[in-house]
Amino acid sequence: MPPRKKQPKAAPETEAREAIVGCAKDILEHIESQRKPTLKFPKRALSNVTYDAKEGYFKLKQGRITRTLTYNTVKTFAQTLRMMALSKEAIETDEEITKREAYYVSKNWGEARFDEQPESDTVMEDVEALFGVNREQLGFIPEEKGGEVAGELFVIDHDRITGESIEIDCTRFGSGAYSVPISVEELEFRTGASFILAIETAGMFQRLNNHSFWRTANCILVSMGGVPTRACRRFIRRLSEENKMPVYAFVDGDPYGYGNIYRTLKVGSGNAAHINRYFCVPDAQFLGVTPYDIEKYDLPTHPLAEIDIKRANDLIKNDPFFKHYKAWQKAIQKMLKMGVRVEQQAFAKHGLNMVMEKYLPDKLAATGKFLP
Amino acid sequence: MPPRKKQPKAAPETEAREAIVGCAKDILEHIESQRKPTLKFPKRALSNVTYDAKEGYFKLKQGRITRTLTYNTVKTFAQTLRMMALSKEAIETDEEITKREAYYVSKNWGEARFDEQPESDTVMEDVEALFGVNREQLGFIPEEKGGEVAGELFVIDHDRITGESIEIDCTRFGSGAYSVPISVEELEFRTGASFILAIETAGMFQRLNNHSFWRTANCILVSMGGVPTRACRRFIRRLSEENKMPVYAFVDGDPYGYGNIYRTLKVGSGNAAHINRYFCVPDAQFLGVTPYDIEKYDLPTHPLAEIDIKRANDLIKNDPFFKHYKAWQKAIQKMLKMGVRVEQQAFAKHGLNMVMEKYLPDKLAATGKFLP
Numbered sequence: 193m194p195p196r197k198k199q200p201k202a203a204p205e206t207e208a209r210e211a212i213v214g215c216a217k218d219i220l221e222h223i224e225s226q227r228k229p230t231l232k233f234p235k236r237a238l239s240n241v242t243y244d245a246k247e248g249y250f251k252l253k254q255g256r257i258t259r260t261l262t263y264n265t266v267k268t269f270a271q272t273l274r275m276m277a278l279s280k281e282a283i284e285t286d287e288e289i290t291k292r293e294a295y296y297v298s299k300n301w302g303e304a305r306f307d308e309q310p311e312s313d314t315v316m317e318d319v320e321a322l323f324g325v326n327r328e329q330l331g332f333i334p335e336e337k338g339g340e341v342a343g344e345l346f347v348i349d350h351d352r353i354t355g356e357s358i359e360i361d362c363t364r365f366g367s368g369a370y371s372v373p374i375s376v377e378e379l380e381f382r383t384g385a386s387f388i389l390a391i392e393t394a395g396m397f398q399r400l401n402n403h404s405f406w407r408t409a410n411c412i413l414v415s416m417g418g419v420p421t422r423a424c425r426r427f428i429r430r431l432s433e434e435n436k437m438p439v440y441a442f443v444d445g446d447p448y449g450y451g452n453i454y455r456t457l458k459v460g461s462g463n464a465a466h467i468n469r470y471f472c473v474p475d476a477q478f479l480g481v482t483p484y485d486i487e488k489y490d491l492p493t494h495p496l497a498e499i500d501i502k503r504a505n506d507l508i509k510n511d512p513f514f515k516h517y518k519a520w521q522k523a524i525q526k527m528l529k530m531g532v533r534v535e536q537q538a539f540a541k542h543g544l545n546m547v548m549e550k551y552l553p554d555k556l557a558a559t560g561k562f563l564p
Numbered sequence: 565m566p567p568r569k570k571q572p573k574a575a576p577e578t579e580a581r582e583a584i585v586g587c588a589k590d591i592l593e594h595i596e597s598q599r600k601p602t603l604k605f606p607k608r609a610l611s612n613v614t615y616d617a618k619e620g621y622f623k624l625k626q627g628r629i630t631r632t633l634t635y636n637t638v639k640t641f642a643q644t645l646r647m648m649a650l651s652k653e654a655i656e657t658d659e660e661i662t663k664r665e666a667y668y669v670s671k672n673w674g675e676a677r678f679d680e681q682p683e684s685d686t687v688m689e690d691v692e693a694l695f696g697v698n699r700e701q702l703g704f705i706p707e708e709k710g711g712e713v714a715g716e717l718f719v720i721d722h723d724r725i726t727g728e729s730i731e732i733d734c735t736r737f738g739s740g741a742y743s744v745p746i747s748v749e750e751l752e753f754r755t756g757a758s759f760i761l762a763i764e765t766a767g768m769f770q771r772l773n774n775h776s777f778w779r780t781a782n783c784i785l786v787s788m789g790g791v792p793t794r795a796c797r798r799f800i801r802r803l804s805e806e807n808k809m810p811v812y813a814f815v816d817g818d819p820y821g822y823g824n825i826y827r828t829l830k831v832g833s834g835n836a837a838h839i840n841r842y843f844c845v846p847d848a849q850f851l852g853v854t855p856y857d858i859e860k861y862d863l864p865t866h867p868l869a870e871i872d873i874k875r876a877n878d879l880i881k882n883d884p885f886f887k888h889y890k891a892w893q894k895a896i897q898k899m900l901k902m903g904v905r906v907e908q909q910a911f912a913k914h915g916l917n918m919v920m921e922k923y924l925p926d927k928l929a930a931t932g933k934f935l936p
Contacts, residue, residue: 288774297916299864300913366723366751367751368719369745371743395746399665417709535668540665540669541668
């Protein structure tokens with residue numbers, strides 16, 4: 193695999209703060225000289241993204257939406273400025289604010305308060321997109337936690353009160369694991385592992401962890417628990433990039449595993465394209481179960497449901513990532529022709545530990561043959 | 565609070581194994597003497613449970629379902645015996661099997677294989693109920709992980725390969741946390757904490773953890789992430805019982821927070837009543853947001869939706885737990901009269917850290933006034 197151009201690092205929070213202040217000054221000047229202030233936001237939709245294999249993630253195209261201060265937009269305009277001010281305050285006080293908390297803070301904004309949380313979420317995403325930074329740099333954090341970790345890794349964090357450095361040894365959790373915090377920007381890593389194995393289900397993670405598969409394979413296990421959260425993706429991205437470590441995604445062999453879990457992990461999503469460059473893992477490779485594996489390992493399957501078929505066709509026709517790779521199109525076509533899907537637990541038919549003793553070693557011995 | 569009678573400890577796995585062997589011998593004898601073998605299962609439904617405040621959890625009544633081996637029941641009968649054999653094997657090889665894996669193992673059972681996973685789940689639950697033990701003792705584990713932990717606690721586990729004892733210091737995770745494994749039976753604890761705070765949302769857990777609230781209050785924080793999983797409840801139960809530590813549940817002030825999250829944590833659920841005695845936390849107390857707090861703290865609210873109203877009325881009329889406590893009936897009536905619900909993030913209106921600086925200290929200073 194050729195070395196990839198290093199992805200841009202997250203800009204420090206002070207840059208975000210300066211950007212907010214600059215934007216606010218510009219608006220003030222407009223108002224003082226009696227011109228109408230405007231804000232220009234990137235259009236956030238799958239129709240406004242491209243996939244470029246060299247860059248490795250869904251990128252925004254040029255589509256912009258301009259919001260000018262008028263009688264009709266005054267409330268949203270005010271809310272956007274209030275949200276910018278809240279972000280500035282969060283950065284200055286080193287505070288982290290969840291989406292839901294931001295919504296409640298707005299209840300004290302008089303006429304600019306939000307009536308429903310989806311409204312404040314949208315404005316928060318607009319502000320992210322406006323400055324082209326990620327939410328964490330603005331002091332905003334998501335609601336959901338992301339991912340469990342076990343294996344050959346030290347995570348370096350610090351005590352929130354004393355500031356003392358803390359080393360977390362991820363080989364010493366027994367059957368438990370390290371739970372990734374909501375914001376991972378401040379973490380550092382030390383590891384001699386050969387790769388990261390990102391696993392779809394908590395049950396499979398627990399099996400591999402109970403058998404210390406991370407020791408046998410000299411790797412780091414991460415449980416994604418379905419579609420990985422932003423925190424989980426950012427964690428894998430930073431860990432893999434800073435340590436030049438490959439990432440193998442072990443997911444179900446179905447349209448959801450391919451199109452939702454793996455695609456989101458690797459190249460990001462359409463409606464959050466303004467932050468994909470921070471949150472996707474372009475170097476991730478597909479170790480998950482393919483339609484070819486069904487025959488090779490004689491695996492039990494489930495018939496594709498209507499929704500699976502619809503989703504699979506959608507991937508081939510409309511998803512810039514799957515449209516880009518012939519090998520993926522062929523695999524999905526084969527799945528549609530076979531009419532079945534397969535889960536990562538299916539190996540249990542041949543013995544509970546066949547997945548560790550046969551499937552994973554087989555795959556790890558031939559990573560060059562992975563689907564892209 | 566008067567000391568509660570100690571809950572029965574989980575029977576060791578060898579007992580489960582002996583029970584399986586005994587049951588199988590009985591069936592064999594019936595067959596050899598040409599009598600029809602039968603199995604008697606407790607009826608698993610809310611209509612077959614009682615609530616007794618002294619016992620502290622939903623208990624099965626006497627309702628039983630008898631399954632006799634006949635032409636019509638032969639497949640289910642065979643599947644039940646196969647599931648028992650799988651459990652015996654798991655116990656003997658010290659293996660843990662998820663529900664989904666058990667389903668796939670059955671694919672090698674010839675005519676006794678399951679066509680859909682819900683069928684194998686039901687048989688597994690029947691086997692649990694048959695022996696009156698919990699799934700973990702049968703070598704079966706749930707699919708979902710449960711709960712994150714931070715605070716004044718050492719968890720003692722062991723390395724799965726070397727057997728070496730491992731001490732996990734839950735004060736040393738920085739912004740991260742200890743992720744509870746799927747099966748917690750083998751864990752041990754060492755703690756000087758005064759109480760456990762079980763928190764509904766990951767966002768609130770992160771706020772309290774970021775500010776090391778566990779140090780200020782000398783407690784252990786547990787994030788439940790909605791309705792707590794079995795592993796999470798069992799963890800809290802064992803930790804609190806063995807260390808005689810109170811458990812305070814900090815959840816939203818809505819019918820879901822009262823009826824689903826808190827009730828399930830404290831007394832268990834109706835359809836899994838055969839295992840509630842292991843998985844509920846009878847000593848849990850309600851620190852969550854009440855309808856009275858809305859007025860006291862001037863909190864922003866949401867109107868009750870149709871489904872909230874239906875659920876609230878259902879709690880008052882049909883739930884043995886809420887029927888038992890006048891104070892709960894009064895509180896739910898008040899919520900219905902006010903027509904609003906409130907979330908645990910609502911305090912943010914008065915400042916992001918008001919929840920730590922005012923609400924939690926207020927409540928902790930008057931635990932005697934908690935709703936039961």
